Amino acid sequence: MTCDECENRWLELIAGELPPDEGAGLREHIAGCATCSHGFAELESAMNAVGDVPLEEPPARVDDAVMRAARAKVAGMDPAAAMRGAAADQAGFFASLAQRWSRFVAGPQVAMATVMVLVVAIGVWYLPHADLRAPMEGETLIAPDDTSAAPGSAGATPVEEASEKGASAEPMASAESFDQRKLEAQEIPTDDLKAPSGRARRAATDSLAMDEGVTNALSDGLVNDGLARKKSRKSMVGDDMLFDFEGDSDAQRYGGGGSGLGGVTANASTRASASGAGARDEAPAAPAPTKASSELATTASQLFTEARSLAASGRCADAVKVYGALLSNYPTFASRALAYDEQATCYRKLGQTSLALAAEQNAKSVRATESKVAAKRAASRPAAAEPAAALDAE
Amino acid sequence: MDGTKETIADEELLRRFGAGDARAFEALYDRYRRQIFTFIVRSTRDRAAAEELTQEVFLRVVQRADDFKGQSKFSTWLYSITRNLCIDHSRKMAFRRHRSLDAPLRTDETGGASLGDRVASDDLAPDRNVESNTMRSRMEAALAAVPEEQREVFLMRQVEHLSFAEIALVVGVPENTVKSRMRYALERLQKALAEFEDNVAEAG
DSSP: OOHHHHHTTHHHHHHTOSOHHHHHHHHHHHHHOHHHHHHHHHHHHHHHHHOOOOOOOOOHHHHHHHHHHHHHHHTTSOHHHHHHHHHHHSTTHHHHHHHHHHHHHTSHHHHHHHHHHHHHHHHHHHGGGGGGSOOOHHHHTOOOOTTTSOTTSGGGSOHHHHHHHOOOSHHHHHHHHHHHHHHHHHTSOGGGTTSOOHHHHHHHHHHHOOOHHHHHHHHHHHHHHHHHHHHTGGGOHHHHHHHHHHTSSHHHHHTOTTHHHHHHHHHHHHHHHHHHTTOOSSSTTOSSOOHHHHHHHHHHHHHHHHHHHHHHTTOHHHHHHHHHHHHHHOTTOTTHHHHHHHHHHHHHHHTOHHHHHHHHHHHHHHHHHHHHHHHHHHHHHHHHHHHHHHHHHO | OOGGGGTSOHHHHHHHHHTTOHHHHHHHHHHHHHHHHHHHHHHHOOHHHHHHHHHHHHHHHHHHGGGOOSSSOHHHHHHHHHHHHHHHHHHHHHHHSOHHHHSBSSTTOTTSOBHHHHHTOOSOOHHHHHHOOOHHHHHHHHHHTSOHHHHHHHHHHHHSOOOHHHHHHHHTSOHHHHHHHHHHHHHHHHHHHHHHHHHHHHHO
16 A cells, blocks of 8 residues: 555545455554654544534524425425415514615615616706795895885896996896796796786785786786797797796706706896897897787886876876886886886885985986997998998999 | 434435425435535525525425436435535625725735625624634634635535545545545644634633
């Protein structure tokens, strides 16, 4: 017997699994071989040190599940289903389920999917309510109540002037406030104009604080204003931006809640630039009057006429309210300066001198802006007229 | 192995179960339930997984009882099923383990323990290992230090007392390779147990 052959049987020799004669032969070789003797002693020592492995007892639920599967097999049923059913009946089922679930959700893919679902869910929940949230900081600076605030306050400051000065954020914020009111008014179906919805009525009433008659008139105007904007939308870049914010659909709002203020700001500035370019019509910034803008002109004119008649009949308090509504909601109304003057007159009759002075100041501002616009037009005309003049000369 | 095992052979019990005798299976299950559960617990080091896998092993036995032709011993067949399920489980766990858990805890620890080694392992804490002087916990900790291929041979040999020829059939390697793995496992375990003894002595 070689040492290799002997060493190959040590484990069985230690375990006592060899036939007696073979075991005796091995022990004889080991006793006479120093190398094998040393190696065998080490292995025997290791085996004694390690010993057997203590057996573990499986839980009773495992036994139950297995035996239920076996009985199901004998009964001709599905043993796997029976085992699952046994697991479901076991008291520790929920612990097992929780452990499986925790393993599943511990994966990075599940974590990412959960985050994405949360983000989308929060967005879907929050954005449709964005217009119902509390006014933002810029909005709180506005005094939209034309009846209680001075007509010469920032809310009534001509947009053109604000744009050119570029200093005060209030006129822009004021435009935002009007746009939001218009947004709410736009949501009123045309058929319901005579009976505005509660939301539109509340928006018009709360924000403008007008009496019932004036509110109805104003609502009509706002709705018509919105219709006119829709009809002339494609032809007006500035109003496209306005509509992007004002939200014809929720999908546009989902484009980003943070873009709302930017949209409003852009709208205010584009409207100002459109007005500054000479678009002086009741339909704000409309380059070419349409049927709807004509209707708006009529509505603004009606307000102007009503205000004048009220003033003429001595109802100055009502007159200043109608003037305020007109000037607040029709920033491109052609006769704004005149309206401010007449409003100032009414204030003086009411003894409200400071308000009268403010209105007169606004009238001056409007006229100054108109003069600048006229000067710009005059400066641009000769250049455009030169080719025509050249043709005439030929 | 129980002494009553030799009363009726495993293969005969399985045949009777295939013929519709549920009590034959009960006797067969009673012979192997602790051994299989112990083997899986020591292999996976996850008791909850071991419970599931033990059920799954015997479910396979129930489902395939009719397919067993008696060409090998029942114990060899049973441990083949058990080993395959343990390997599948090990692969699933390796796949599910997050990459960041496999990374070293610090960038300068190229060969250091990963977070997964410290967090996801069901091993006993080192201080608990030192304090524990029970045979079970010492063996548990020592076995964790043995490579998988050596551990499975050791477990089949020491838990179920399979012969090396049978283990070679289950594992699919030559018998001499099985014996080598067994000797390596014994040497590692002896060394690990000796270290634990030293730690206990120092702590005491």
